[in-house]
Amino acid sequence: MSDQRKWVTMGDVARHAGVGTITVSRALRTPAKVSADTLKKVHKAVAALGYVRDDTAGALSSQRSRIVGALVSTLEQPVFASTIRGLEEGLRQGGLQLLLGSTRYQPDTEARMVSTLLGRRPDALILTSTTHTDETRRLLDNAGLPVVELWELPRDPVFAAVGFSNRAAGRDMVRHLVGSGRDRPAFLRTARASDTRADLREQGYRDALDGRAPRILAVPPHEDDSGPDYGARGLAQVLDRWPDTDALVCVSDALAVGAWCEAMRRGIEIPRRLAITGFGDIDIAGASGIGLTTVRVDGEAIGREAARLTIAATAGAPVQDRIIDLGYTLRVRATG
Amino acid sequence: MSDQRKWVTMGDVARHAGVGTITVSRALRTPAKVSADTLKKVHKAVAALGYVRDDTAGALSSQRSRIVGALVSTLEQPVFASTIRGLEEGLRQGGLQLLLGSTRYQPDTEARMVSTLLGRRPDALILTSTTHTDETRRLLDNAGLPVVELWELPRDPVFAAVGFSNRAAGRDMVRHLVGSGRDRPAFLRTARASDTRADLREQGYRDALDGRAPRILAVPPHEDDSGPDYGARGLAQVLDRWPDTDALVCVSDALAVGAWCEAMRRGIEIPRRLAITGFGDIDIAGASGIGLTTVRVDGEAIGREAARLTIAATAGAPVQDRIIDLGYTLRVRATG
DNA sequence: CCGCTTTGTGGTATCGATACCATTAGTTGC
DNA sequence: GCAACTAATGGTATCGATACCACAAAGCGG
Known part of the structure; x- marks a missing residue:
C-alpha cells in the first residue's frame, strides 16, 4: 500500500497527451473514432501515468454500469461452477463484468442481496432461482432491467429463463x-x-x-x-x-x-x-x-446462453425466446 | 422487465418527504444524526417510492466505494468456499460488499482482472495468491489501497497476509x-x-x-x-x-x-x-x-480475519500484524 | 470551386449522492 | 440574560467520465 496519492484522472492523461479529455475517453472506449496518431499518444500517456479509468464515474454519466449482478444458490458445492465460468466468459466478450453473490438458498438473503446489487445499478441481473419473496419480485419488476433466471423453466419468468425441466x-x-x-x-x-x-x-x-x-x-x-x-x-x-x-x-x-x-x-x-x-x-x-x-446438465452452456441473452437485451435488441430449454442427459454409469 | 422509467432519485424522496436531499442521505447513511420524526418521514417516502440508493454516485462523491474486490484462484473446487463465506459475512458487518472473481491460476488473467477491478475503485483488494506478474505488482503498489493476500505467508506482502505455512x-x-x-x-x-x-x-x-x-x-x-x-x-x-x-x-x-x-x-x-x-x-x-x-485449514477463519483486517485498514486504523498465521491441523483418518 | 458529407476533435452540461460550510433553534453555564 | 455550545437541517460545489452539440478540416461529386 503506497501513500495517499490520489488517482490519476482522465484530465491528467489528456494534458499529458496534449488532447482533450473527451478524446481520451473515446480513445479508450471507442478507438475506431479516433485517429491512429492520437490513439498512440493517448496510449503512451496512459502507460506513462499508470492510468486506470474510473468506471464508477463512467457508469454515472452514461447510465450504463456494464455490470451484471449474479446470485447463485450456493458456492459451497461446485454445481454452478461451470455456469459461472460460461457466464463470465460470455459477458466479458460483451464488455460486461460479473458481480457475484451467493444466496445460500435463503429467500430473505436473496432479497437483501438483490437490493444491495441494485444499488450498484447493474445493467442486468441473473438468478439461479425462481422463487422470490414478494419484496424481491417487486424490486425486480420495478427495476426495469433484464432479469435472467437459470436452471429452471418458470412459467412466468421476470424477463427470461435458461434451463431445463x-x-x-x-x-x-x-x-x-x-x-x-x-x-x-x-x-x-x-x-x-x-x-x-x-x-x-x-x-x-x-x-x-x-x-x-x-x-x-x-x-x-x-x-x-x-x-x-x-x-x-x-x-x-x-x-x-x-x-x-x-x-x-x-x-x-x-x-x-x-x-x-x-x-x-x-x-x-x-x-x-x-x-x-x-x-x-x-x-x-x-x-x-x-x-x-x-x-x-451442461452448466457452461446455460451460462453462455444467459450471457448471450443478457448482452442482446442490454444492447436493446429484441429478445424472441424468453424461455430457453437446454435439456439434460441421463448419464448411466456404474452405480445404477 | 418494466418500461424505461428512470430510477427514483434521492431528490424525489426528499420532495416526497418534504425535507432536503442531504437529510435523506443522512437518514439512510447515518440515522443517528437525524431526528426520529424526520427519519420516519424519510423511511415512509422511501417505501412509497421504492427508492434504492445509487451507490455508484455515492462512491464518486465520497471517494469510498464500499466495495472490496476479491480474486480467488479457483471456483471450480470448493477449497475457497468457506473462505469466501467468512469474507462475505465479515465484510458485510463492516458495511462492505464483496466483488468476486476467479483467476483460474493464470497470472495474466489475474493481471487483467486486477485492472478491471481497480476500475471500480474498490476500497481494498483480496487475493488468494502471492505470485503476481510485474504488471499486477505495479498496479497494486500504485493503487494505494490495502491488499490482503490469503492462504500463504509471503515474506514481503503487498500490504498484509492471512494464512499458514x-x-x-x-x-x-x-x-x-x-x-x-x-x-x-x-x-x-x-x-x-x-x-x-x-x-x-x-x-x-x-x-x-x-x-x-x-x-x-x-x-x-x-x-x-x-x-x-x-x-x-x-x-x-x-x-x-x-x-x-x-x-x-x-x-x-x-x-x-x-x-x-x-x-x-x-x-x-x-x-x-x-x-x-x-x-x-x-x-x-x-x-x-x-x-x-x-x-x-480453517478457511472460514482466514476469511473472517481478512475481513477484520480489511475493515480496520479502510477505516484508517493502524494495522499492527501484517502477517497472520492461522496454522493448520493434521487430520488423520482412514487413508493414512 | 461550391455545396455536401465524413472524420476528428473539443467545450460544457450532466449523471446522483455526499463533503463542506452555513444557518437556525434550542440548551446550557455562569 | 447573554455568550457559547449542540442538534438538526439545508444550499451548493464537487467527484470523474460521458452525452450532446458545435465546429473545423478533409474528401468528393458535379
Missing part, C-alpha cells in the same frame, strides 16, 4: 431405474424451505412411481453439515425406515456421493443390492472409482 | 507418514506454472524425505480434466513409474479423492498397501466412506 429429468431417472428392475426406489433430498429445483425433481420422482408407494426422505438441515454428510445420514435413515429399498435417487451429486461413501462403509453392494443416482454430474461423479449414474 | 504443512504430513512406517512416499501435483502453494507443499515434502529419493509427479494440465481426473491419472502414472510406492501425498483433496477412487477401482488396499493424503479438508474428504487423511 427438473421434473422431467427426475421422472426420466426414476423410469430408468424402474425399467432396469428396481421396484422400490426412494428419494433423498435436504429439507430446505425454498429449493424449487428439489421440489420439481421430487415431483418427477412421484410421476414415475406408477402406483408404488413413495419413499421420500428430507434430511433436516443441520449446522455445519455439508452435502456429503447429509447423504450419509440420509442413506442411514432411508434404510432404517425402508430396509428393502433397492434404489436411492438423490437430489444432488453431493448427496449421492455421501450416500455412496456410507454404503461402501457398510459393505452394501452397489449396484447389485442398491442403486444410487445423483444430479448435476459434478467433477467427482465421473471419477472412475465411483462412476455415479446421474443427470448431466 | 504450506511448506510446514507438507513437511508435517510426510513426517507423519514416514513416522508410521511409510518408506517410499510419492508426491502428486498438477503441473501448473504458477501455483505457489503447490510449490511450497512440494518443498515441504522434500524437506521431510530425509535422504530418500524424491518421487514427484506433476500431471500435465489437460483440457476438460477436473481435479479428480488428474488424481486418477496421477495415481496410474505414479504406480507405473514407482510400483513399490507406499504413500501418495496429493497436493489437494480433489486430487486425493480421484486417486482414491482409482485405487478402489484397481482393488488396491487402502491404507495397507497404499496411503493417500490430501490437502484442504473439503466436505467430501470427511465423508465416512472415504475418510481421507488430510491437512485441515
Whole structure:
C-alpha cells in the first residue's frame, strides 16, 4: 500500500497527451473514432501515468454500469461452477463484468442481496432461482432491467429463463431405474424451505412411481453439515425406515456421493443390492472409482446462453425466446 | 422487465418527504444524526417510492466505494468456499460488499482482472495468491489501497497476509507418514506454472524425505480434466513409474479423492498397501466412506480475519500484524 | 470551386449522492 | 440574560467520465 496519492484522472492523461479529455475517453472506449496518431499518444500517456479509468464515474454519466449482478444458490458445492465460468466468459466478450453473490438458498438473503446489487445499478441481473419473496419480485419488476433466471423453466419468468425441466429429468431417472428392475426406489433430498429445483425433481420422482408407494426422505438441515454428510445420514435413515429399498435417487451429486461413501462403509453392494443416482454430474461423479449414474446438465452452456441473452437485451435488441430449454442427459454409469 | 422509467432519485424522496436531499442521505447513511420524526418521514417516502440508493454516485462523491474486490484462484473446487463465506459475512458487518472473481491460476488473467477491478475503485483488494506478474505488482503498489493476500505467508506482502505455512504443512504430513512406517512416499501435483502453494507443499515434502529419493509427479494440465481426473491419472502414472510406492501425498483433496477412487477401482488396499493424503479438508474428504487423511485449514477463519483486517485498514486504523498465521491441523483418518 | 458529407476533435452540461460550510433553534453555564 | 455550545437541517460545489452539440478540416461529386 503506497501513500495517499490520489488517482490519476482522465484530465491528467489528456494534458499529458496534449488532447482533450473527451478524446481520451473515446480513445479508450471507442478507438475506431479516433485517429491512429492520437490513439498512440493517448496510449503512451496512459502507460506513462499508470492510468486506470474510473468506471464508477463512467457508469454515472452514461447510465450504463456494464455490470451484471449474479446470485447463485450456493458456492459451497461446485454445481454452478461451470455456469459461472460460461457466464463470465460470455459477458466479458460483451464488455460486461460479473458481480457475484451467493444466496445460500435463503429467500430473505436473496432479497437483501438483490437490493444491495441494485444499488450498484447493474445493467442486468441473473438468478439461479425462481422463487422470490414478494419484496424481491417487486424490486425486480420495478427495476426495469433484464432479469435472467437459470436452471429452471418458470412459467412466468421476470424477463427470461435458461434451463431445463427438473421434473422431467427426475421422472426420466426414476423410469430408468424402474425399467432396469428396481421396484422400490426412494428419494433423498435436504429439507430446505425454498429449493424449487428439489421440489420439481421430487415431483418427477412421484410421476414415475406408477402406483408404488413413495419413499421420500428430507434430511433436516443441520449446522455445519455439508452435502456429503447429509447423504450419509440420509442413506442411514432411508434404510432404517425402508430396509428393502433397492434404489436411492438423490437430489444432488453431493448427496449421492455421501450416500455412496456410507454404503461402501457398510459393505452394501452397489449396484447389485442398491442403486444410487445423483444430479448435476459434478467433477467427482465421473471419477472412475465411483462412476455415479446421474443427470448431466451442461452448466457452461446455460451460462453462455444467459450471457448471450443478457448482452442482446442490454444492447436493446429484441429478445424472441424468453424461455430457453437446454435439456439434460441421463448419464448411466456404474452405480445404477 | 418494466418500461424505461428512470430510477427514483434521492431528490424525489426528499420532495416526497418534504425535507432536503442531504437529510435523506443522512437518514439512510447515518440515522443517528437525524431526528426520529424526520427519519420516519424519510423511511415512509422511501417505501412509497421504492427508492434504492445509487451507490455508484455515492462512491464518486465520497471517494469510498464500499466495495472490496476479491480474486480467488479457483471456483471450480470448493477449497475457497468457506473462505469466501467468512469474507462475505465479515465484510458485510463492516458495511462492505464483496466483488468476486476467479483467476483460474493464470497470472495474466489475474493481471487483467486486477485492472478491471481497480476500475471500480474498490476500497481494498483480496487475493488468494502471492505470485503476481510485474504488471499486477505495479498496479497494486500504485493503487494505494490495502491488499490482503490469503492462504500463504509471503515474506514481503503487498500490504498484509492471512494464512499458514504450506511448506510446514507438507513437511508435517510426510513426517507423519514416514513416522508410521511409510518408506517410499510419492508426491502428486498438477503441473501448473504458477501455483505457489503447490510449490511450497512440494518443498515441504522434500524437506521431510530425509535422504530418500524424491518421487514427484506433476500431471500435465489437460483440457476438460477436473481435479479428480488428474488424481486418477496421477495415481496410474505414479504406480507405473514407482510400483513399490507406499504413500501418495496429493497436493489437494480433489486430487486425493480421484486417486482414491482409482485405487478402489484397481482393488488396491487402502491404507495397507497404499496411503493417500490430501490437502484442504473439503466436505467430501470427511465423508465416512472415504475418510481421507488430510491437512485441515480453517478457511472460514482466514476469511473472517481478512475481513477484520480489511475493515480496520479502510477505516484508517493502524494495522499492527501484517502477517497472520492461522496454522493448520493434521487430520488423520482412514487413508493414512 | 461550391455545396455536401465524413472524420476528428473539443467545450460544457450532466449523471446522483455526499463533503463542506452555513444557518437556525434550542440548551446550557455562569 | 447573554455568550457559547449542540442538534438538526439545508444550499451548493464537487467527484470523474460521458452525452450532446458545435465546429473545423478533409474528401468528393458535379
